[in-house]
Every structure is written in structure tokens, then in C-alpha cells.
Amino acid sequence: xxxxxxxxxxxxxxxxxxxxxxxxxxxxxxxxxxxxxxxxxxxxxxxxxxxxxxxxxxxxxxxxxxxxxxxxxxxxxxxxxxxxxxxxxxxxxxxxxxxxxxxxxxxxxxxxxxxxxxxxxxxxxxxxxxxxxxxxxxxxxxxxxxxxxxxxxxxxxxxxxxxxxxxxxxxxxxxxxxxxxxxxxxxxxxxxxxxxxxxxxxxxxxxxxxxxxxxxxxxxxxxxxxxxxxxxxxxxxxxxxxxxxxxxxxxxxxxxxxxxxxxxxxxxxxxxxxxxxxxxxxxxxxxxxxxxxxxxxxxxxxxxxxxxxxxxxxxxxxxxxxxxxxxxxxxxxxxxxxxxxxxxxxxxxxxxxxxxxxxxxxxxxxxxxxxxxxxxxxxxxxxxxxxxxxxxxxxxxxxxxxxxxxxxxxxxxxxxxxxxxxxxxxxxxxxxxxxxxxxxxxxxxxxxxxxxxxxxxxxxxxxxxxxxxxxxxxxxxxxxxxxxxxxxxxxxxxxxxxxxxxxxxxxxxxxxxxxxxxxxxxxxxxxxxxxxxxxxxxxxx
Numbered sequence: 001x002x003x004x005x006x007x008x009x010x011x012x013x014x015x016x017x018x019x020x021x022x023x024x025x026x027x028x029x030x031x032x033x034x035x036x037x038x039x040x041x042x043x044x045x046x047x048x049x050x051x052x053x054x055x056x057x058x059x060x061x062x063x064x065x066x067x068x069x070x071x072x073x074x075x076x077x078x079x080x081x082x083x084x085x086x087x088x089x090x091x092x093x094x095x096x097x098x099x100x101x102x103x104x105x106x107x108x109x110x111x112x113x114x115x116x117x118x119x120x121x122x123x124x125x126x127x128x129x130x131x132x133x134x135x136x137x138x139x140x141x142x143x144x145x146x147x148x149x150x151x152x153x154x155x156x157x158x159x160x161x162x163x164x165x166x167x168x169x170x171x172x173x174x175x176x177x178x179x180x181x182x183x184x185x186x187x188x189x190x191x192x193x194x195x196x197x198x199x200x201x202x203x204x205x206x207x208x209x210x211x212x213x214x215x216x217x218x219x220x221x222x223x224x225x226x227x228x229x230x231x232x233x234x235x236x237x238x239x240x241x242x243x244x245x246x247x248x249x250x251x252x253x254x255x256x257x258x259x260x261x262x263x264x265x266x267x268x269x270x271x272x273x274x275x276x277x278x279x280x281x282x283x284x285x286x287x288x289x290x291x292x293x294x295x296x297x298x299x300x301x302x303x304x305x306x307x308x309x310x311x312x313x314x315x316x317x318x319x320x321x322x323x324x325x326x327x328x329x330x331x332x333x334x335x336x337x338x339x340x341x342x343x344x345x346x347x348x349x350x351x352x353x354x355x356x357x358x359x360x361x362x363x364x365x366x367x368x369x370x371x372x373x374x375x376x377x378x379x380x381x382x383x384x385x386x387x388x389x390x391x392x393x394x395x396x397x398x399x400x401x402x403x404x405x406x407x408x409x410x411x412x413x414x415x416x417x418x419x420x421x422x423x424x425x426x427x428x429x430x431x432x433x434x435x436x437x438x439x440x441x442x443x444x445x446x447x448x449x450x451x452x453x454x455x456x457x458x459x460x461x462x463x464x465x466x467x468x469x470x471x472x473x474x475x476x477x478x479x480x481x482x483x484x485x486x487x488x489x490x491x492x493x494x495x496x497x498x499x500x501x502x503x504x505x506x507x508x509x510x511x512x513x514x515x516x517x518x519x520x521x522x523x524x525x526x527x528x529x530x531x532x533x534x535x536x537x538x539x540x541x
Contacts, residue, residue: 007019007411008028009041009273009277009411009412010030010038010039010040010041011027011041011042011043011273011412012040012041012042012270014027014043015027015028015029015030016028016029016030016038017411017412017413018411019411023053024050025050025410025411025412025413039091039271040113040268040270040271041270041271041272041273041276042270042271042272042273043272043273043274043415044259044260044272044273044274044275044415044420044423044483045274045415045419045420045423046415046419046423047413047414047415048413048414048415048416048419048458048461049413049416049458050410050413051406051410051454051458051460052451052454053407054451055447055451055454055455056403056406056407056410056460057397057403058446058447058448058451059402059406059442059444059447059455059460059463060378060397060400060402060403060406061378061400062442062443062444062446062447063371063372063373063402063442063463064373064374064375064377064378064400064401064402065375065442065443066375067372067375067442067443069372069440069441070367070372070374071367071368071370071440071474072365072366072367072368073286073365073366073367073368073369073474074365075242075243075286075365075366075474076347076348076349076363076364076365076366077190077286077288077291077347077363077364077365077366078190078194078344078347078348078364078519079239079242079243079286079348079366079519080190080283080286080287080288080366081188081190081191081193081194081283081347082194082239082519083239083243083280083282083283083286084187084190084191084194084283085120085185085191085194085195085198086116086235086239087280087283088120088182088184088185088191089116089117089118089119089120089121089182090114090115090116090271090276090280090487090491091114091271091276092119092120092181092182113268113269113270113271113494114269114270114271114491114494115268115269115491115492115494115495115496116228116231116232116235116488116491116492116495117228117495117496117497118198118224118227118228118231119181120180120181120182120185120195121140121180121181121195121198121199121202121227122140122181122224123181125220125224126138126220129181131179132164132179132180132181137220138206138216138219138220138223139202139203139206140199140202140203141164141179141199142159142160142162142164142196142199142200142203143159143160143161143162143163143164143165143178143196143335143336144157144158144159144160144161144162144335145157145158145159145161145162145335145336145337145338145340145341146333146334146335146336146337146338147338148337148338148339150296150339151541152541153338153536153537153538153541154296154337154338154339154537155338156338157338158338158341158536160196160200161196161336161338161341161536162192162196162335162336162341163178163179163180163185163186163192163196163199163315163336164178164179164180165177165178165179165315165334165335166178166179167179167334171329171330172319172329172330172331172332172333172334173315173319173329173330174329175334176315176320176332176333176334176335177315177316178192178195178315178316180195183315183316184316186314186315186316186317187311187314187316187317188307188310188311188314188317189305189309189310189311189313189314189336189340189342190291190310190342190347192314192315192336193341193342197344197522197523197526197527198227198231198522198526200526200527201227201522201525201526202223202224202227204525204526204528205223205226205509205525206219206220206223208509209222209223209226224497225497226508226509228495228496228497229497229498229499229502229505229507230507230509230510230517230522231522232492232495232498232499233499233507233517234517234518234519234521234522235488235492236249236253236488236492236499237516237517237518238517238518238519239519240484240485240488242475243282243369243475243476243484244475244476244477244480244481244484244485245472245475245476245477245481248476248477248481248482248485249481249485251485252482252485252486252489253485253489256489257486257489257490258424258482258486259423259424259482259483259486260272260483260486260487260490261490264490264493265493266493266494266498266501267494268494269490269491269493269494271487272483272487273412273414274414274415274420274461274483275483275484275487277405277408277409277412277414277461277462278405278409278414278460278461278462278464278465279461279462279465279476279479279480279483279484279487280484280487281405281462282369282465282466282469282476282480282484284373284377284401284402284405285367285368285369285370285371285372285373285466285469286366286367286368286369287307287366287367287373287374287377288307288364288366288367288374289306289307289374289375289376290304290305290306290307291304291305291306291307291310291346291347291364292304292305292346292361292362292364293305293340293342293343293346294339294340294341294342294343294346294535294537295343295537295538295539295540295541296339296537297309297339297340298346298361306376307374307376307377308376309322311326311380312326313336313337313340318332319331319332319333320332320333320334320335320336320337321333321337338536338537339537341536341537343360343534343535343537344523344527344534344535345358345359345360345361345363345531345534345535346360346361346362346363346364347363347364348363348519348520348523349363349520350520350523350524350534352518352520353511353520353524355531357531358531358534360535361539368470368473368474369466369469369470369474369475369476370437370438370440370441370442370466370467370469370470370474371437371441371442371463371466371467371470372441372442373401373402377400377401377402378399378400378401378402379399379400380399380400380401380404405462406460406462406463409460409461409462414460414461415461416458416459416460416461416464417429417434417459417460417461417463417464417465417467417468417479418457418458418459418464420461420464420479420483421478421479424478424479424482424483426478426479426482427478429459429464429467429468429471431456433467433471434455434456434459434464434467435452435455435456437467437470437471438470438471441466441467441470442463461479464479464480465479465480465483466480468480468481507521509522509525
């Protein structure tokens with residue numbers, strides 16, 4: 001689960017789903033010793049038909065073609081990468097880092113089960129994963145940026161604004177590896193800075209609990225509990241209603257689930273492949289080509305922060321210091337240059353804080369959720385999917401994110417959009433809605449008629465979910481909305497700490513206390529409510 005190049009999915013009662021030598025989907029049972037450790041996927045719907053490779057290529061090209069119709073949403077762009085952070089939290093396989101005999105049965109079950117419990121932040125805790133923690137075993141380690149001779153604001157090392165780094169290894173890529181439980185959170189700079197914010201949030205919560213005071217022996221676990229519950233609250237109240245039609249979210253959290261584990265009252269969950277392989281890949285359509293990142297990397301500045309630069313200045317996909325070959329593990333630098341620290345006021349809306357000094361020069365908006373992906377996603381850096389050693393050419397279709405998503409769905413014989421609509425009991429999209437959508441989504445007119453007929457009859461679920469959102473004005477509805485809301489609900493329920501199992505709990509770190517906690521509040525706590533920490537480079541050199 002450490003990269004987006006998964007070639008096998010262990011699905012309960014089906015074994016490992018993969019491709020055979022003829023690229024046909026097959027199920028292979030793992031060995032008796034390996035099976036208990038596999039991350040557990042499940043299936044909500046029926047198996048679907050395998051789409052022709054030609055259709056997948058044509059559809060992927062249409063979804064990543066340069067388009068004049070891309071539209072901004074009303075969602076601040078930071079939520080795109082909060083979503084990626086959440087995805088990695090849900091799909092981290094903790095047992096992959098615990099292959100010895102020290103794993104208990106409880107750890108084995110929980111470690112291969114999805115839950116919204118921030119194991120991508122905490123790992124297995126300070127006893128078993130000491131290297132993620134400071135010497136006190138309570139706070140999480142932070143990293144330090146590298147001074148760069150650009151101006152007075154950047155010519156300084158800044159602690160607490162980069163991920164901690166391994167610092168040793170046979171290559172520069174190994175040395176700059178983020179020392180965090182899930183290195184996928186260093187695939188691009190936006191999700192890496194989001195992880196940094198969560199590290200700082202945990203550390204500030206520790207500080208507040210010390211002041212209460214909380215005994216040191218209980219401090220870490222209580223801090224973790226409070227962090228997880230505040231995180232779940234902001235997902236329920238601030239994130240989900242932005243991406244899923246609020247009536248679906250309210251229905252699921254008020255009346256329970258209808259499709260995924262209805263009636264389950266807790267305990268370990270599984271991960272539906274319909275969610276992981278299709279519905280929650282919604283964020284790919286929200287990605288922008290360029291961002292106003294800080295006072296240096298903005299329109300009118302040195303250069304806007306392009307998506308390629310956000311990959312380049314990460315440790316997993318990039319080299320931290322272009323120009324250079326992103327596929328060369330010995331190119332580039334080790335730490336994040338100080339001039340690439342994010343100005344959070346540009347990725348999230350601080351207007352509700354009532355503090356004018358926190359309102360920046362303008363907020364990047366996520367792209368509307370629809371069937372168009374940012375053009376750079378047609379040619380991913382090889383490091384983004386563990387392909388540095390594959391020797392792929394720059395124009396290889398395997399670098400196309402849309403194609404990779406569609407092929408993965410073929411591999412697991414994912415149900416089609418029409419099949420899932422029937423199972424959920426929601427009206428299926430018409431042929432015209434599949435092909436035309438809102439009229440300003442992916443243009444499918446160049447796809448041969450025979451392939452279009454196949455697409456209408458058996459629409460790949462990921463494309464179907466995005467077309468639903470496109471028609472619904474940029475929010476998930478119908479099939480996609482129901483799957484995403486129910487999986488979030490189940491994964492909160494199955495967490496060790498859960499706001500669903502403790503309905504009386506209320507957040508105490510937001511404003512007003514006891515009723516609200518949003519991503520804005522998390523960032524204010526993480527950076528001590530100071531404008532100079534939310535925007536370390538300032539507005540002027």
C-alpha cells in the first residue's frame with residue numbers, strides 16, 4: 001500500500017486479484033502464512049465485465065486532454081490534498097511494517113483493516129515505531145527546511161515546516177525519504193505540507209494537555225485520542241459535505257448505512273474495492289495545473305507552482321531541487337528549500353476566523369469535480385507510482401493516471417456504474433448523460449462508435465461517479481455519494497477512538513468551543529494561530 005502501483009488486491013473470499021500473463025483478471029490464493037497479513041478488501045457489488053483495453057486508452061486520453069471547459073469549484077484547493085491524506089490513512093497496511101512474531105492477533109486484525117484513526121500519522125505508536133517520535137516518545141518528529149539564497153525571508157533554516165527525513169542511504173532518494181509511517185504522503189508537496197500540519201497539530205495538542213495538566217504516562221494516548229476525534233469531526237462537518245451532496249451525508253450519519261455493512265456495530269471493517277478503486281478517486285479531478293503557493297511561486301512572481309513542480313519538490317516522486325531528471329534517484333537535494341513552504345492562507349479559507357491578517361491574497365479553488373483531469377496527470381513522474389526502474393518513456397500510456405485507474409478496475413473486475421446504481425436503488429445515468437454529461441466535461445466524440453456503445457452499456461465505475469458529480473454541479477451524488485458517505489461512516493465506527501461510538505463527545509479546540517471544528521481550526525492550532533507561521537515567508541521579502 002505504499003505507492004499507487006498496487007498490482008494485487010486481497011479480496012475476502014476471492015484471494016489476490018491480479019492479471020495473468022495474457023492480462024486477464026485472475027484470483028490467486030496467497031499462502032496460509034501470508035493470507036492473515038493481507039490488507040482486507042471486500043466487494044459491495046457484483047463482478048463487472050472487463051472493458052476493452054482500446055476503450056480504456058481512448059477514455060483516459062479524453063479525460064486528460066487539454067480542455068477549454070475546466071472550471072473551478074467553490075471548494076478551497078487544500079481540501080483536494082486533505083482528501084489524499086485521508087485516502088492514505090484509510091489504506092495504510094500497518095502489518096506491512098511488522099513482519100516479525102511480535103504482532104499480536106489484535107494488531108494483525110486492526111493493522112490490515114481500514115479505519116479513520118490516523119495510523120498514517122502515528123504508525124504503531126512510540127513504543128514500536130520510536131523513529132517517528134521525538135526523544136520524549138510523546139511528540140512527533142518534525143523536519144527542517146534548507147535555507148536558500150533568494151532573499152532575507154528564505155535564507156534561513158526553518159524547523160517545523162518540512163517532514164522529518166531518514167538522512168542515510170545509498171542514494172539521495174533514500175536519504176531524503178520522509179521518516180513517516182506512509183511515504184505516499186510525500187508524493188507531492190501539497191499532501192506533504194498537509195502531513196506537516198497534522199504533525200504540528202498533534203504536538204500543539206500535547207502542549208495544551210500538559211497545561212491542563214495530564215500525567216505524562218497518559219499524555220501520548222490522550223493526545224492521540226483527541227487528535228483523532230477532532231479529525232473525524234472535521235471530516236464529518238467540513239470535508240464530506242463539500243464533496244458529497246449534504247442530504248446523503250446527513251441521511252447516512254442520522255439513519256445509518258444501507259449498502260456497506262448495514263447494522264454492523266463496530267469492530268474491524270473491510271475496504272470496499274468500489275470505494276478504493278473508483279469512488280474515492282474523486283480527488284484526481286479536483287487537482288489544478290497551477291497553484292498560487294506563496295509570495296514567490298505565484299502568478300506574477302518567479303513562477304506559479306505547477307503540478308509538476310509540486311511533484312518535483314517532494315521526496316517520493318521528486319528530487320527536491322530541479323532542474324534535473326525526476327527519475328534519477330541520485331539527482332537533486334535532500335531537504336525542502338525554505339522558499340517552498342506553503343502559505344496556508346492560499347489553500348484554505350480563513351475568513352470565518354474574523355481576523356483580517358489571516359485573509360491572504362486569494363484562495364486557490366479546487367477544480368470542479370467532473371470527468372476532466374488536469375493535463376499533467378497524463379504524464380505522471382515515475383516515482384509517483386514506483387516506476388523509476390521500469391524504463392517508461394515520457395509518453396507511455398502507463399504514466400497516464402486515468403488509464404492506471406481504469407486498468408486497475410479491470411484487474412479486479414469492478415462492477416459497472418449501472419450495476420451499482422441498480423444495487424443501491426438509484427436511477428442510472430442515461431446514455432446521453434454518460435456520453436455528454438453536463439456538456440462541458442470530457443469530450444467523447446472522438447471515441448469510435450463501437451467503443452462508445454460499450455461505454456454506455458457498461459460504464460467504468462470511476463468515470464460513472466465523476467459523470468454523476470459533473471451533472472450534479474461538482475458534488476458526488478447517487479452511486480458515488482452513497483458509497484463514499486457510507487465508507488467514511490463505517491471507518492469512523494471501526495476506529496479505536498470514534499465520535500460515532502461516543503456521540504456525546506464535542507470538539508474543544510474550535511471556535512465556538514463544543515460545536516465547531518474545521519480544517520481552518522486545525523491549521524490555527526497547528527501553527528499557534530500566528531500569521532507568521534501560516535505564511536512563514538510573509539507577503540514581502
